[in-house]
Amino acid sequence: xxxxxxxxxxxxxxxxxxxxxxxxxxxxxxxxxxxxxxxxxxxxxxxxxxxxxxxxxxxxxxxxxxxxxxxxxxxxxxxxxxxxxxxxxxxxxxxxxxxxxxxxxxxxxxxxxxxxx
Numbered sequence: 260x261x262x263x264x265x266x267x268x269x270x271x272x273x274x275x276x277x278x279x280x281x282x283x284x285x286x287x288x289x290x291x292x293x294x295x296x297x298x299x300x301x302x303x304x305x306x307x308x309x310x311x312x313x314x315x316x317x318x319x320x321x322x323x324x325x326x327x328x329x330x331x332x333x334x335x336x337x338x339x340x341x342x343x344x345x346x347x348x349x350x351x352x353x354x355x356x357x358x359x360x361x362x363x364x365x366x367x368x369x370x371x372x373x374x375x376x
């Protein structure tokens with residue numbers, strides 16, 4: 260069983276999922292739709308939080324596994340290359356939809372306009 264806390268800390272965009280266990284385990288994550296950067300497993304030990312698992316960086320554009328910080332944002336290799344080509348060639352894209360297309364690792368190539376936003 261996993262519950263969603265209806266609160267946010269000082270950092271906008273964080274969603275907390277918690278498991279009701281005796282150890283006070285807490286799964287914290289943000290989603291790509293709201294500026295995702297990290298997935299962490301944290302625990303509350305008195306007043307300090309200890310990281311139980313390594314941090315997995317996610318691409319802020321599509322949510323795929325990020326390879327690092329490129330051009331000021333944490334991105335995957337695919338989005339890094341796409342952004343680089345778009346800027347270097349001064350490419351201008353248009354959206355065939357309503358400029359709010361879903362961009363994820365499975366559909367990131369469907370709308371170049373929305374991906375670049």
